[in-house]
Amino acid sequence: MLIIGLLFFPLQTTTGWILISLLGISLLVASFITYYGSDGSDQMSMLIVITLILCHMPDLAGSKLREVGLWFIGLQACLSYTVAGIAKLVSSEWRSGTAVRDVFSTKAYGSKQASQFLQKYPAANGFLCWNVIIMETLFPLCLFLPWEYAMVFLIWGFIFHFFTALIMGLNSFFWAFMATYPAIYLINHEMPWHLF
Template sequence: MILLNDISQTVLIILSIGLLISTLEYLKKVQIFSPNGLLSWNVMQLKWTKQDEKSFFKPLFKLFSAPGLAALFIIRCLLIIGLLFFPLQSTTGWVLISLLGVSLLVASLVTYYGSDGSDQMSMLIIITLILCNLPAFTTGKLRDIGIWFIGLQACLSYTVAGIAKLVSAEWRSGTAIKDVFSTKTYGSKKASLLLQKYPSANRFLCWNVIIMETIFPLCLILPWQYAIVFLIWGFIFHFFTALIMGLNSFFWAFMATYPAIYFINHQMPWHLF
């Protein structure tokens, strides 16, 4: 039976929802890996030009057909469901999450194009949980280190995104969000028209994202009643990027890091004031 009073377990449960959705999405689009698909292995294998790389990964190459990857995705779904029944700290739970990690690493060889920051955050969390929960070798201290790593990576991601926007003239001038929303790839016709009508809303949104992302790590050191403002902002931000931009997997991958941020905040021996 799993309990949500454990931070690592809570991180894993939230992430699992996103991973299950993302894996089912890949299953739906598995034809992209077929011989005539965008990520056909006939073409993707050209990335491995060196002989030593080819011989190292060769045992996996048979897997990179549409049926092979469909089987991998189905197994991954079963592993995720299995993790709902076995705690991370149990041997079975650890074996399940390790196999899940292996499936993510193997698939990453063929999804070189098309993967995004949420896939990387998911992989980062899963590998950390595997390493920090190895039965018989793990200690409470190591689990804490793993949670710190996840929380710090989350804060780093927001700050880097914020600084990158701050140095961008398009973001500073307050046109970036309108321009992104105007694309069919990441935008929405309604949102685009709305922002064209209200340029001040566009400027407000751009600066809101720049400022909140840049100072996001303050949530680690502010007293909890103030720190939670950042997490509520993050929740709303990711919800709307899922709603307007279709970035659904980012929501789950980044929400999964919030229990780690909560943990770090509560472990801080001092706060800013």
């Protein structure tokens, strides 16, 4: 309901700021009462909401503060991808090309069909593992590349999170990380120089 309200009241308005603040409070309360630990999508969602609350406070937030908040969100997303990519790079399971199959074989995040497919085609498992390692590690390049090349990383991220949601049921990762892509777009378009 709060998110629907934000469609009608921009964050720059007092009502919009109250709605995003209520959303932040509800996320905070949910994080305290949930039985299970939070994951990266919960942390990213909380970070985005807190940044929006702080950067859109009535009478305090100017356009420069809002821009700093968007830069923070975009840079945090790139950092999250890179840290995840480096963590996978140092993991022998990811480097050997077995990690994706192993995850799909679990009860919590598994998919019988995906697991069977990767058992039958081990090369696909290796491809998926290295695809994730490379794209996550190099993701910050999207800030510096010309937009037509930077879009490759954002399209990859969309596909990655979409299929993660579809196969593993991790829907919140899709929404949390897609919410950072407009900030990445802004940073890319405000960069004073690009690599090419």
